[in-house]
Amino acid sequence: MKMSERKRLHPLSIFFNVLKILKDALWPFFLFIFSSLLQGNFGHLIWLLIGIPAAIGLAIGWGILSWLRYQYVVEEGVLKVERGVLFRRKQYIAHSRIQTIDVVEGLFQRLFGVVKLQVQTAGGQRPEAVMSAVSRKDAEQLRWLLLGQADGQPEEILEVDWETVNPSVVEVNTTVVEATPASAGHFYRLSGGRLFIMAITSGSIGVMASFLAAGYSQAGNLFGDDHILSLITEWLFDVPIFITILALFMFSWLLSIAGTMLKYYGFTIRVSGEKLHISRGLLERRQVAIPLTRIQAIRVVESPLRQPFGWMSVYVESAGYGKGKGESTLLFPLLKKSELGDFIASMIPQFQVEYILNRLPQRSMRKYVTLHTFIALLISVPFCFFDPWGYLALLLVPLSAAWGFVKYKESGWTWVESNRMFIMRSRLVERTIVYIPKNRIQYFKLGESPFQRRSELSTIVATVASNGQAGSSFKLKHIASEDSSYLLTLLRP
Amino acid sequence: MRNVPSQRLDDRILRVWSIVGMIHSALICLIAIGMTVLTIIFDLPWYLSVIAIAFAVTYTGFFVFLYPKLRWRRWRYDIHEHEIELMQGVIFLSRTIIPMVRIQHVDTTQGPILRQYGLASITFSTAAGNHEIPGLSLDTADQARERIAELARVSREDV
Numbered sequence: 001m002k003m004s005e006r007k008r009l010h011p012l013s014i015f016f017n018v019l020k021i022l023k024d025a026l027w028p029f030f031l032f033i034f035s036s037l038l039q040g041n042f043g044h045l046i047w048l049l050i051g052i053p054a055a056i057g058l059a060i061g062w063g064i065l066s067w068l069r070y071q072y073v074v075e076e077g078v079l080k081v082e083r084g085v086l087f088r089r090k091q092y093i094a095h096s097r098i099q100t101i102d103v104v105e106g107l108f109q110r111l112f113g114v115v116k117l118q119v120q121t122a123g124g125q126r127p128e129a130v131m132s133a134v135s136r137k138d139a140e141q142l143r144w145l146l147l148g149q150a151d152g153q154p155e156e157i158l159e160v161d162w163e164t165v166n167p168s169v170v171e172v173n174t175t176v177v178e179a180t181p182a183s184a185g186h187f188y189r190l191s192g193g194r195l196f197i198m199a200i201t202s203g204s205i206g207v208m209a210s211f212l213a214a215g216y217s218q219a220g221n222l223f224g225d226d227h228i229l230s231l232i233t234e235w236l237f238d239v240p241i242f243i244t245i246l247a248l249f250m251f252s253w254l255l256s257i258a259g260t261m262l263k264y265y266g267f268t269i270r271v272s273g274e275k276l277h278i279s280r281g282l283l284e285r286r287q288v289a290i291p292l293t294r295i296q297a298i299r300v301v302e303s304p305l306r307q308p309f310g311w312m313s314v315y316v317e318s319a320g321y322g323k324g325k326g327e328s329t330l331l332f333p334l335l336k337k338s339e340l341g342d343f344i345a346s347m348i349p350q351f352q353v354e355y356i357l358n359r360l361p362q363r364s365m366r367k368y369v370t371l372h373t374f375i376a377l378l379i380s381v382p383f384c385f386f387d388p389w390g391y392l393a394l395l396l397v398p399l400s401a402a403w404g405f406v407k408y409k410e411s412g413w414t415w416v417e418s419n420r421m422f423i424m425r426s427r428l429v430e431r432t433i434v435y436i437p438k439n440r441i442q443y444f445k446l447g448e449s450p451f452q453r454r455s456e457l458s459t460i461v462a463t464v465a466s467n468g469q470a471g472s473s474f475k476l477k478h479i480a481s482e483d484s485s486y487l488l489t490l491l492r493p
Numbered sequence: 494m495r496n497v498p499s500q501r502l503d504d505r506i507l508r509v510w511s512i513v514g515m516i517h518s519a520l521i522c523l524i525a526i527g528m529t530v531l532t533i534i535f536d537l538p539w540y541l542s543v544i545a546i547a548f549a550v551t552y553t554g555f556f557v558f559l560y561p562k563l564r565w566r567r568w569r570y571d572i573h574e575h576e577i578e579l580m581q582g583v584i585f586l587s588r589t590i591i592p593m594v595r596i597q598h599v600d601t602t603q604g605p606i607l608r609q610y611g612l613a614s615i616t617f618s619t620a621a622g623n624h625e626i627p628g629l630s631l632d633t634a635d636q637a638r639e640r641i642a643e644l645a646r647v648s649r650e651d652v
Binding site for chain 2: 319439441442443444445446447448449450453463464465466470471472473488491492
């Protein structure tokens with residue numbers, strides 16, 4: 001498989017070019033319309049009759065030109081991309097620098113049987129090169145030429161795997177949940193039932209609900225019954241304002257559930273050729289590959305909504321990879337506690353460890369509880385001046401103190417000598433256990449505030465390389481100073 | 494925290510930090526003066542200008558005299574064969590260990606004020622951010638840079 005002649009993208013990319021140009025041109029148009037309306041100069045709007053077709057025509061012309069100019073070729077393991085209409089750009093990316101080539105199938109791409117390729121290099125925040133439409137055959141060839149040696153097999157196998165999944169049924173207490181665990185070997189797939197659970201328990205709901213509650217309690221004051229907004233909603237929908245807010249909230253919640261389900265539909269992870277291959281999405285099918293050797297740390301996260309039911313999600317910190325935090329780094333969205341061991345053993349065996357966490361000393365409890373009480377007081381006391389019900393905000397204080405206590409109770413750390421692995425558990429909102437192999441630590445920091453020094457406590461921070469310049473830091477507060485000093489000597493290379 | 498690192502920064506950095514302190518103190522003082530002028534022009538309560546001036550004076554005193562001393566007294570470092578250790582912080586004390594293997598490149602840099610005093614800073618970067626040893630004499634800095642570069646190269650070959 002040689003590819004020495006220059007190639008163009010699939011013509012569908014013209015369509016994407018045009019779309020992008022039109023999208024960028026939208027704001028000026030809005031501005032024009034808006035200003036014309038403001039000036040009451042409706043006559044100006046006639047110009048739109050000429051302007052819009054002209055813009056579309058120009059966009060199409062430009063789109064075709066960009067498509068003609070965009071050429072790529074692989075020569076001696078170097079991806080050479082030439083593009084640009086006015087400003088011409090030549091991009092050379094050596095295959096040794098390429099971390100991953102993501103395959104994305106958007107809705108339009110799927111209709112035309114093409115894919116979008118995103119070439120990622122180490123240290124890059126954004127994809128180095130984006131090919132908006134490449135035929136499947138060309139995409140495979142490209143991946144094979146640039147990554148092939150490491151990847152082992154062409155991608156068709158993925159397709160077969162998806163078809164042969166055989167969901168089995170596992171009974172969990174009172175609910176029946178579909179799952180396809182380790183039986184399929186080095187292969188996990190998120191079942192429909194779990195997808196749904198994942199969507200309804202996904203993070204933002206709790207936060208949104210509390211904001212809404214707080215907002216509503218104040219809305220009564222701000223928008224009295226005769227306030228203009230109340231009048232408008234009552235006139236429009238024939239319901240009081242709080243029902244409208246509630247309905248809006250329900251609607252946005254449903255929307256977020258649908259969004260999550262679309263995004264993570266058919267989440268599949270399998271290991272092959274020293275890489276983890278993840279694919280997900282309904283309308284836009286996204287495939288990513290993470291080299292096992294690039295994995296810096298693993299996070300197991302239990303959010304408050306999932307923890308009571310024993311659900312957890314697994315994240316990975318990986319060097320030189322990923323765009324948004326917590327999105328592309330999701331290894332598996334929803335696992336039962338009992339399945340975690342098998343999952344790690346089959347997917348990321350280097351993180352298979354047995355351990356018992358060391359708890360924090362008794363004296364650090366005071367730190368956690370005091371801080372939480374203090375913050376809650378700061379927030380809730382001003383409310384007491386508002387109206388009689390403002391005193392209810394004081395309820396926050398014991399709740400927050402209890403939260404601090406839970407944080408103290410759940411925090412812990414350990415060092416596993418046999419695996420040379422450092423493990424930390426802490427909670428902000430979600431309970432997180434992080435597994436960091438010693439040789440992945442970029443730097444280790446021990447900090448002491450004056451308050452901590454008095455009680456011989458300190459804060460430890462372990463930082464690993466991850467997407468972006470700063471890496472990812474994992475922090476554990478109020479660990480006994482003798483323990484942190486011990487860790488400091490231990491983590492010396 | 495026992496066995497703290499042994500090396501200190503060059504004490505000429507005290508002067509440099511004082512000068513840097515003067516520069517941003519000057520800004521704060523200008524703002525304080527501006528506020529005083531405004532209170533006179535618009536006949537605002539007198540204590541506003543008193544607060545502003547008191548703040549500016551304290552700020553200047555702290556950042557020109559006290560803070561550089563405290564900072565220098567705390568700052569220590571060590572360049573070992575396998576790791577670099579830093580200790581710093583005036584109120585919040587921190588100790589950082591950076592394994593040699595993780596160091597990607599080392600630079601010495603000199604700003605205009607540092608150059609005036611024959612000093613240089615060493616900056617070394619890891620895949621997760623940069624670290625700095627701020628004020629060493631030019632010779633020490635050059636030696637340290639060579640040493641770190643050499644050690645980092647050796648330990649990389651080991652792995």
